[in-house]
Amino acid sequence: MKLKSFFLLAVMALTVSGSYASKKDVFSFDEAKLNAEFSGLNELESKVKADKNLTYDVLVKSGEADKYNLNAGSMTSPSLGMGEPPLGIPSFLWGCVFGVIGILIVYLISEDKEETKKALYGCITFGIVYVIVYILVFASYATTTTTI
Amino acid sequence: MNRKLLFLFILIILPKLSLGQYYFRMSAEFSIKEKFIDGTSSLSVGKMYYDANFKKLVFDLSFPKKQMLVFVDSSMLIIENNKIIDTQKFSAFQEFSIYHLALTGKLIDFGMKNSMYSIQNVEKEGDMVITTWLPEERLKKVLGEIVMSMKDKTLYGIAFYNAEGVLAGKQILRNYQKVGAFSFPGEVIQMSYLKDGSEAIKLYNYSNVTVNETGKDHIYNYIAQ
Numbered sequence: 001m002k003l004k005s006f007f008l009l010a011v012m013a014l015t016v017s018g019s020y021a022s023k024k025d026v027f028s029f030d031e032a033k034l035n036a037e038f039s040g041l042n043e044l045e046s047k048v049k050a051d052k053n054l055t056y057d058v059l060v061k062s063g064e065a066d067k068y069n070l071n072a073g074s075m076t077s078p079s080l081g082m083g084e085p086p087l088g089i090p091s092f093l094w095g096c097v098f099g100v101i102g103i104l105i106v107y108l109i110s111e112d113k114e115e116t117k118k119a120l121y122g123c124i125t126f127g128i129v130y131v132i133v134y135i136l137v138f139a140s141y142a143t144t145t146t147t148i
Numbered sequence: 149m150n151r152k153l154l155f156l157f158i159l160i161i162l163p164k165l166s167l168g169q170y171y172f173r174m175s176a177e178f179s180i181k182e183k184f185i186d187g188t189s190s191l192s193v194g195k196m197y198y199d200a201n202f203k204k205l206v207f208d209l210s211f212p213k214k215q216m217l218v219f220v221d222s223s224m225l226i227i228e229n230n231k232i233i234d235t236q237k238f239s240a241f242q243e244f245s246i247y248h249l250a251l252t253g254k255l256i257d258f259g260m261k262n263s264m265y266s267i268q269n270v271e272k273e274g275d276m277v278i279t280t281w282l283p284e285e286r287l288k289k290v291l292g293e294i295v296m297s298m299k300d301k302t303l304y305g306i307a308f309y310n311a312e313g314v315l316a317g318k319q320i321l322r323n324y325q326k327v328g329a330f331s332f333p334g335e336v337i338q339m340s341y342l343k344d345g346s347e348a349i350k351l352y353n354y355s356n357v358t359v360n361e362t363g364k365d366h367i368y369n370y371i372a373q
Contacts, residue, residue: 022273023271023273023278023280023295023297024273024274024276024278024297026295026305026307026315026318027276027297027304027305027307027318027320029320029337029339034337034349034351037183037349038181038183038349038351040189041181041183041189041191041351042181044191045179045181045191045193048191048193048210048211049193052210054211055210055211055212055213055214056211056212056213057213068189068191069187069188069189070188070189070190070191070212071184071186071188071189071190
């Protein structure tokens with residue numbers, strides 16, 4: 001019986017230690033793979049920076065656009081991107097315009113759940129109201145302080 | 149008496165010292181490279197301008213086409229040859245942009261302190277300080293936890309989990325550029341994972357970061373014709 005319990009505990013201990021993954025590991029990625037995937041775009045970026053008159057239309061006319069497998073939709077109008085842009089914002093701007101909130105919205109809306117969309121619209125509306133109230137309170141406080 | 153004088157001196161000098169740390173506008177050359185799930189890609193190159201007082205965000209694009217995108221109030225204006233060719237309405241507030249967070253010194257936690265998340269755990273793993281954030285109770289059905297890592301006192305990574313605990317995406321911020329006490333990531337790598345296992349990658353690069361630039365109000369406070 002004691003031996004059985006010992007083995008049971010040992011198996012449990014191994015299972016726990018095996019399933020434990022360091023949170024730090026989530027931030028690792030394959031640098032070489034990333035460089036390989038973006039080598040074509042890096043080359044195009046260098047060309048664009050060297051020639052300020054180089055646009056997507058010029059690339060299409062010269063027949064070079066296909067070489068970089070560019071997405072025609074997002075290149076002809078950054079406001080379109082792939083399919084319906086979430087909340088009408090160009091997808092390529094989400095990461096920088098809205099920081100963490102924007103990224104979350106893109107992840108969640110890309111799952112295309114109506115419920116999720118509604119919840120996020122609610123959150124955003126709350127956020128806007130919060131910012132407006134904050135500004136109004138701050139403005140009225142500033143006015144009061146100045147008049148004193 | 150001397151102590152009183154010293155106190156008075158500190159009181160006078162302190163606002164001036166803190167004023168030296170006040171950053172209100174920034175500009176940078178940028179490129180945004182994107183790999184879509186279908187294998188196609190896109191590239192945008194240009195210069196961005198942001199002023200935290202005017203709250204106007206301007207993207208002056210040179211590629212894929214010469215175009216300006218101006219975010220003001222709740223509109224995005226698309227401008228070509230100094231004329232508005234399209235206006236899109238949206239619910240947005242520039243206060244949450246990476247630029248606003250950097251200028252106001254809140255990039256360290258990506259503005260999470262004032263969000264619907266709260267800290268659940270902080271631990272040290274090697275050279276990183278890992279912080280786990282949990283959403284408010286009422287949002288747990290929709291949002292999952294967010295894990296952040298700090299390296300060398302700067303934000304290094306953010307990982308987003310969905311409500312089921314599956315990794316939905318992550319961002320790596322590195323190669324910070326320093327202008328005085330102001331620092332901004334020179335590279336942001338964004339990886340998104342969909343349920344079918346596919347991965348989309350976005351790469352933001354920033355260079356020639358300038359802060360508190362004077363004399364360019366016509367761009368920072370862009371008024372559309």
